[in-house]
Amino acid sequence: MARTLTDQARQVLEIAQQEARSLNHDFVGTEHLLLALLHDDASESADVLRSFGLDAERVRREIEKLITRGSGEIERSGELPLTPRARRAIDCAGEIARLVDQKLIGTEHLIIGLFREEEGFAAMALSNLGLKRGDLSRRALRVRLEQMKLVEKVVRGVRVGIARKRKMREELLAHLESIYAEEHHSPKASDQALAEAARRFGDPQELAREFDQSASFLERASYHLEQRFGWRAPETGTRWMARLALQMAVLIVIGIAPFAIILVAIVAHALEMPAGSWKVASMALAPAVALLLVAPADVFLLGSLYFKIRDALHGAFGARKSRSKVFVYTMLYALVVFVSGVSFNSTIQLMSFDPAEVARTAGASAALALLASLYVVGYARAIGPKELRDTFWALLKLEEAAS
Amino acid sequence: MNEIHGDKLRGHLEMLILATLERGEAHGLEILRRLEAGGCGLLKLKEGSLYPALYRLESTGQVQAVWEKDSHGRRGARRRIYRLTSKGGKALRQGRDEWQTFTTTLSGILLPQL
Numbered sequence: 001m002a003r004t005l006t007d008q009a010r011q012v013l014e015i016a017q018q019e020a021r022s023l024n025h026d027f028v029g030t031e032h033l034l035l036a037l038l039h040d041d042a043s044e045s046a047d048v049l050r051s052f053g054l055d056a057e058r059v060r061r062e063i064e065k066l067i068t069r070g071s072g073e074i075e076r077s078g079e080l081p082l083t084p085r086a087r088r089a090i091d092c093a094g095e096i097a098r099l100v101d102q103k104l105i106g107t108e109h110l111i112i113g114l115f116r117e118e119e120g121f122a123a124m125a126l127s128n129l130g131l132k133r134g135d136l137s138r139r140a141l142r143v144r145l146e147q148m149k150l151v152e153k154v155v156r157g158v159r160v161g162i163a164r165k166r167k168m169r170e171e172l173l174a175h176l177e178s179i180y181a182e183e184h185h186s187p188k189a190s191d192q193a194l195a196e197a198a199r200r201f202g203d204p205q206e207l208a209r210e211f212d213q214s215a216s217f218l219e220r221a222s223y224h225l226e227q228r229f230g231w232r233a234p235e236t237g238t239r240w241m242a243r244l245a246l247q248m249a250v251l252i253v254i255g256i257a258p259f260a261i262i263l264v265a266i267v268a269h270a271l272e273m274p275a276g277s278w279k280v281a282s283m284a285l286a287p288a289v290a291l292l293l294v295a296p297a298d299v300f301l302l303g304s305l306y307f308k309i310r311d312a313l314h315g316a317f318g319a320r321k322s323r324s325k326v327f328v329y330t331m332l333y334a335l336v337v338f339v340s341g342v343s344f345n346s347t348i349q350l351m352s353f354d355p356a357e358v359a360r361t362a363g364a365s366a367a368l369a370l371l372a373s374l375y376v377v378g379y380a381r382a383i384g385p386k387e388l389r390d391t392f393w394a395l396l397k398l399e400e401a402a403s
Numbered sequence: 404m405n406e407i408h409g410d411k412l413r414g415h416l417e418m419l420i421l422a423t424l425e426r427g428e429a430h431g432l433e434i435l436r437r438l439e440a441g442g443c444g445l446l447k448l449k450e451g452s453l454y455p456a457l458y459r460l461e462s463t464g465q466v467q468a469v470w471e472k473d474s475h476g477r478r479g480a481r482r483r484i485y486r487l488t489s490k491g492g493k494a495l496r497q498g499r500d501e502w503q504t505f506t507t508t509l510s511g512i513l514l515p516q517l
Contacts, residue, residue: 006478101479101480102478102479102480103474103477103478103479104478106478154451164458167483168454170480170481171431171454171480171481171482171483172451172454173479173480174430174431174477174479174480174481174482175431175432175450175451175454175482177477177479177480178432178477178482179432179450200449200450201449201450201451202449202450202451202452203449204451206449207449207451207452207455210452210455211454211455211458213455214455214456214458214459214462216462219462
């Protein structure tokens with residue numbers, strides 16, 4: 001596991017070992033982790049479940065209904081291994097921690113991770129007890145989400161580009177969590193600490209205005225650019241790419257039209273043929289037509305596939321992490337690059353589709369396509385988490401419906 | 404004595420920040436602490452307002468910021484560390500001179516002559 005655990009979370013993993021042994025199991029599954037989370041009645045996780053009217057005892061009984069106790073005492077000494085599901089649950093907890101800008105995996109992330117691993121006994125027990133995943137997540141991350149919402153109330157309306165917003169969000173959140181910690185004197189007084197931190201922080205609308213007035217020219221320019229071409233929350237990635245493809249087609253037409261006329265004139269002059277003839281027009285305009293046919297389609301297809309790759313890679317938006325999905329989408333990506341390269345070429349060569357020519361260059365094209373798709377996977381790996389955080393921030397619901 | 408609130412600091416906040424950074428690089432909360440200590444608790448500033456001022460100083464090249472590398476045992480979001488640039492140092496000296504002129508001129512009028 002690349003990401004590390006808080007002391008409490010580490011303790012939970014240790015207690016889970018005992019829970020497993022006491023049930024005569026020689027592995028640590030999600031059910032043992034859940035029991036361990038509730039082991040201490042004063043723990044935060046126990047508190048979270050209590051707020052849904054569940055106590056540790058009821059959860060334990062529910063789990064015991066689902067599992068069978070092992071037959072004999074476990075001989076095995078040393079650490080019991082985690083089941084793949086337990087491993088995935090912890091991994092998922094890590095993704096959640098990263099999403100809310102926390103470096104270490106805490107018990108609040110663990111309980112959500114356990115519930116997300118749907119086929120695990122922990123998740124089954126919690127659903128059987130009538131819990132909803134969204135409710136539990138919101139409750140477990142409550143303090144963090146409140147801090148993030150306050151920051152987002154400041155940041156969302158400020159007219160600067162996403163790069164600046166990213167900095168603002170993290171820096172303001174760091175500040176807010178520090179002053180929250182200063183005001184947080186007892187575990188029970190989190191609401192009071194939140195209110196006090198918010199008071200010290202200042203009125204979000206006023207702060208938003210100050211930030212907006214402080215934006216530099218470049219930041220304002222990138223804001224306007226992104227307004228036109230960037231993602232407009234809360235549209236889907238596919239919709240964004242469709243819009244971008246359309247915008248691109250329009251831009252190509254506008255950008256090329258003046259040159260096209262000149263080009264036709266030049267070609268007509270060189271061939272000493274009338275500008276209106278089919279041959280002149282097709283020779284002069286083939287590259288432009290090729291671009292117009294291929295580029296928008298590529299933007300849409302490759303962009304959408306990129307999102308699929310990224311989300312499967314990081315298990316984003318409730319999707320499960322899946323290497324096989326990443327592989328399939330990556331191969332599709334390579335295929336699209338390959339096909340669009342071939343069709344671009346044949347269009348340039350005056351709509352002549354020459355199988356022999358395609359076969360001759362196929363190897364090189366395929367290699368290039370594969371390289372491009374590998375690059376994209378690398379990009380999704382490195383930049384994906386950042387993008388997912390941006391999305392999470394932008395989709396935070398600031399005005400809660402009265403509940 | 405009366406407290407001094409944010410709106411009266413307008414126009415001076417940037418100089419005050421530069422002055423605190425003269426004592427060495429610092430993150431936002433640390434800058435606020437220095438301001439508070441320097442003002443004997445009479446400076447009342449909405450803490451969030453520090454950052455727009457820092458961003459203005461950053462975009463005019465008077466301070467430079469980097470993300471902190473060491474998390475100092477904190478498990479959450481990273482802070483940014485601000486450092487005075489030579490341009491900021493120059494602006495600070497100039498600001499001090501202006502302040503000096505300003506206060507001596509106004510004191511001559513406002514304060515009862517002894």
